[in-house]
Amino acid sequence: MAWDTEGTRRRLRDAALVEFAERGFDGTTVAAIAQRAGVNKERLYSYFGDKKALWELVLATELERLAASVGLTGVGLNDIGEFAGATFDYHAAHPQLGRLLQWEGLQGGQPADAAQRTTHYRDKVDRFAAAQREGVLDDGLDPAHLVFALIALAAWWQTVPQLAEMITGAGANDTHERARRRRFVVEAARRMASPGRA
Amino acid sequence: MAWDTEGTRRRLRDAALVEFAERGFDGTTVAAIAQRAGVNKERLYSYFGDKKALWELVLATELERLAASVGLTGVGLNDIGEFAGATFDYHAAHPQLGRLLQWEGLQGGQPADAAQRTTHYRDKVDRFAAAQREGVLDDGLDPAHLVFALIALAAWWQTVPQLAEMITGAGANDTHERARRRRFVVEAARRMASPGRA
DNA sequence: TCCAACTCCAACGGTGTGTTTGTAATACCG
DNA sequence: CGGTATTACAAACACACCGTTGGAGTTGGA
Incomplete structure (x- = not known):
């Protein structure tokens, strides 16, 4: 050999x-x-x-893979729902990255690659702001808060899996439950973003 | 002495x-x-x-304090919004609990006090299910998923404060930003829960 | 043959948990 | 007041683990 x-x-x-x-x-x-x-x-x-x-x-390697694999294509309601769904999928399929970032966040200190990650997210916020001006998104919401909330919806399941199991009664290995969670995430994202609600 | x-x-x-x-x-x-x-x-x-x-x-002690301090009074839209807002307030005022839960989730193993916490959350899920039958909440959503998502909306800011800062550009000490975040949480909770959406 | 990649094993210094021993301070009781 | 149990402190202990280094020997390629 x-x-x-x-x-x-x-x-x-x-x-x-x-x-x-x-x-x-x-x-x-x-x-x-x-x-x-x-x-x-x-x-x-x-x-x-x-x-x-x-x-x-x-x-650093895993962050590169994330950047290479995650994208926001458009700014319509469908794109936003799918962005949340795709983020959910990525975290569900690659639970290691989320855990690494959690360990890093808890450990304290400066996050690695902070500058690049910041511009990455700011780009998404800018796109959401543009969509608001076009009336596709509700204009009563801060686009930054909306981006943040979408990530929360998608990532929270992997972040506190023990809480998810206590509330839903199903583990993360249950493929049916996982599909239902994904549908909920997409639907909830659409509801949050769509205009004209009380 | x-x-x-x-x-x-x-x-x-x-x-x-x-x-x-x-x-x-x-x-x-x-x-x-x-x-x-x-x-x-x-x-x-x-x-x-x-x-x-x-x-x-x-x-267990910190979870008791949370439960004692954040109650779900009714099942109307206003109650649900305020439940999310109160949960946000509690986590903002007591960031330690969120970190404890995160450590617990990463550490793995069975969660502490699992039985009591499970019944606590199931009670909330049951109330949401009842509200659905009365038409106060949209009946297309899994009430367990909704409960989980409300907690995600409220807790995520303290869970990944470095991410919140990268996206919003403001730290957690900014009282104005904090008030705006709270309003967003309440509004987003209402949007997710309210009935009559496509 | 010579070199580089590799394995195995031992050791060092540091750190952490949990226990023990000895001693001083405090409360309670007659 | 005197005796005794309790609370507390200080220091040291045994035991284990971990990161890191070093040496001595083995395998593979040119």
Whole structure:
């Protein structure tokens, strides 16, 4: 077998993603990462320097994937509902990113990649503001608040899954419940955004 | 000075609330709790058994306070809007509870006080279901999902304050912004719940 | 053959939980 | 007042875990 340094690096990164998302930075041991990667513990240090550098690399990588994969196409009611639905789908399909961001947010300190993330969201807010001027969205709502609320609707399920289970009585593994949750998210997003309501 | 065993117990519990909310269960050391309480480390064990028992007591206590402070009085549209607003107020005034719940969700395992919390939420779901039958709420929505979404709307701001700041451009200390957020929450709750939508 | 990637194992320093030992201060009771 | 149980503090302890480094040996490629 040939040396596969890229493969070793990737296996370590993948294992770190799983472990970090599951247990957070403090809760994860380098031994666990190495074991999951099927690689010696010492390899981690020669490839990435130390545990913290690996954490930051994993987070940056996942943020890039999110940016590459999430987009807001239009500003009609259907687009907004689908934006909420797609966000829900992404978090449901990639629960690790949401967990990484939660760990990061709780841990404190400055969020990684803050500048790029800010412009990313501001772009969405600007589009919503434009839609308001066209009368597609209710003009009584702050577009920034609306964007924020849509993300809340989509992400809250993964954020406090134990609360979701207590209230709905169904776990996140239930595919029927998951589909119903998605429909609710889309519908609720439309209701919040549509104009002319008391 | 007289012995103040209730005071000692309370100081330990208050210190544990602050430390647990700030650093989570794993990130908090019993030494830090004891130091913040101005009490010897050993006292914690004689009063509460161990670190985990103290964690569960703190969480149950804060949940009781929330339940005692935010009630759902009726099932009209105004009541539902005010329920969301009051929940928002509570989380804004007591950001620690949201962080505790988030830590709990990430940590995994079964939630503390699960039985009581479940019945508490089911009661709210039942009231919403009754309101649906009376036509006060839209009957196309799952009442459990609606309850969950209202909590999401109210709590999300404190849960990811860094995201809220990136999107709205204002921090949580801005009293004007906070008032505007509250109005948005109340209005969005009414929009989601009110009947007669396409 | 020589080098690079890799494994295995041991060790070091630091930190954390939970327990114990000894001692001082305080309340209660006769 | 004197005796005793309770509360508290301080310090040290045993035990375990973790991040990181180093060395000695093995495997694969040029």
